[in-house]
Amino acid sequence: MHLNETHDQLLTSWVQSANKQGAEFPIQNLPFAVFKEKNSNNAFRGGVAIGDQVIDLKALAAKNLFHADVQQALDACALPTLNEFMAMGTEYWSALRLALSRALREGSDRQSEIESCLISQTNVEYDLPCVIGDYTDFYTSIYHATSVGKLFRPDNPLLPNYKWIPIGYHGRSSSIEVSGQTFHRPVGQTKAPDAIEPSLGPCKRLDYELELGIYIGKGNDLGDAIAINEADNHVFGYCLFNDWSARDLQAWEYQPLGPFLAKNFASTVSPWIVTNEALEPYRVAWSRDENDPQPMPYLESDKNRAFGAIDIKLEVLIESEQMRADNLPPYSLSKSSFKHSYWTVAQMVAHHTVNGCNLKAGDFFGSGTQSGPKPEEAGSLLELSNGGKQQIQLPNGEQRTFLQDGDNVIMRGFCQKEGGVRIGFGEVSSLILPAKVQP
Numbered sequence: 001m002h003l004n005e006t007h008d009q010l011l012t013s014w015v016q017s018a019n020k021q022g023a024e025f026p027i028q029n030l031p032f033a034v035f036k037e038k039n040s041n042n043a044f045r046g047g048v049a050i051g052d053q054v055i056d057l058k059a060l061a062a063k064n065l066f067h068a069d070v071q072q073a074l075d076a077c078a079l080p081t082l083n084e085f086m087a088m089g090t091e092y093w094s095a096l097r098l099a100l101s102r103a104l105r106e107g108s109d110r111q112s113e114i115e116s117c118l119i120s121q122t123n124v125e126y127d128l129p130c131v132i133g134d135y136t137d138f139y140t141s142i143y144h145a146t147s148v149g150k151l152f153r154p155d156n157p158l159l160p161n162y163k164w165i166p167i168g169y170h171g172r173s174s175s176i177e178v179s180g181q182t183f184h185r186p187v188g189q190t191k192a193p194d195a196i197e198p199s200l201g202p203c204k205r206l207d208y209e210l211e212l213g214i215y216i217g218k219g220n221d222l223g224d225a226i227a228i229n230e231a232d233n234h235v236f237g238y239c240l241f242n243d244w245s246a247r248d249l250q251a252w253e254y255q256p257l258g259p260f261l262a263k264n265f266a267s268t269v270s271p272w273i274v275t276n277e278a279l280e281p282y283r284v285a286w287s288r289d290e291n292d293p294q295p296m297p298y299l300e301s302d303k304n305r306a307f308g309a310i311d312i313k314l315e316v317l318i319e320s321e322q323m324r325a326d327n328l329p330p331y332s333l334s335k336s337s338f339k340h341s342y343w344t345v346a347q348m349v350a351h352h353t354v355n356g357c358n359l360k361a362g363d364f365f366g367s368g369t370q371s372g373p374k375p376e377e378a379g380s381l382l383e384l385s386n387g388g389k390q391q392i393q394l395p396n397g398e399q400r401t402f403l404q405d406g407d408n409v410i411m412r413g414f415c416q417k418e419g420g421v422r423i424g425f426g427e428v429s430s431l432i433l434p435a436k437v438q439p
């Protein structure tokens, strides 16, 4: 673990909203997004959250307040995507974080200069923080893999490669959008087990997947693997990720080559990227059950054992059309933590590149659905409804097995140690529209 002065739990900011108990964005967090003023023709540019404000990094760059490394980082953050900044590497990310932390602290002599770069979060809208080149979706919760495996293959739930390989597939980045995304219920081929032939129609088993998104920063050259102990230098940060899934399409199409149209109609990210550096204090030990195969050497290290996992608490909530009409609050469906992941992000990076595959700044990993060990910690409706066999009761009397049109799904996440500061992820929310009538 690399802790420095920016992680000091006692730091407070002259931005008073950052010091409130339970604030999402205290001075220890400093996450990045791309934003502009709501309904304006202004260009999108990089911003950092502090309390209920955004620091406009383009405006800050124009002030030329900082030394060369920080200024170079700020100039990259002034662009409409953060790819260039993400490609610069840990030295520049850390230099900017340190400069912002010092400038935002109570008593800083930079206060008046920074104040003029603040915009209220209520007045901004967000875009994807970077151009996402390639998107890889992993499958790192053994609890999710086992319970989904049971539904699809009762006799053979967990395939033998699961405990050796961080399993993943190459997804599609074109349909990834930022929180607030709305999308039409997908149409596709499905085949009921007792039907003779498949039929085409709107998906009947629409589901969410509670995942973390991982943004790659500095990439690697084609042919060069990233060693497990180097992996974290290539990870820029994390967001919340809803990997929408059409379970009935998936069941019919997924063999032999894996998910296809069941997964590429929409995926939604939260606007803020919480940096890898901000998450350092929440790293925890990673272990592998002694009865399971131990990782091969390229997936094994003391550092990964000591600090490879991160305790990011996750929650998924539903808000139906009826609940919105009646002004009822969203209902919490489940809670989990990323610390339960069978594989760490360092292992995902090491495995993804062991064959020489090149990652690039802005590439994106989904962690896979983060279901915890208890059934009520499941990260999808497929699991919570036991494959659609059990109704989930909502407090207003509605029931769900899978999602209905008008449902809004909200995901939240945070890190917090006993008595310590809370580092929030904000939220990702998106809404299902009825299927489009196909010509």
Ligand code: CA
Residues within 6 Å of the ligand: 137, 138, 209, 211, 243, 366, 368, 369
């Ligand atoms: Ca997924």
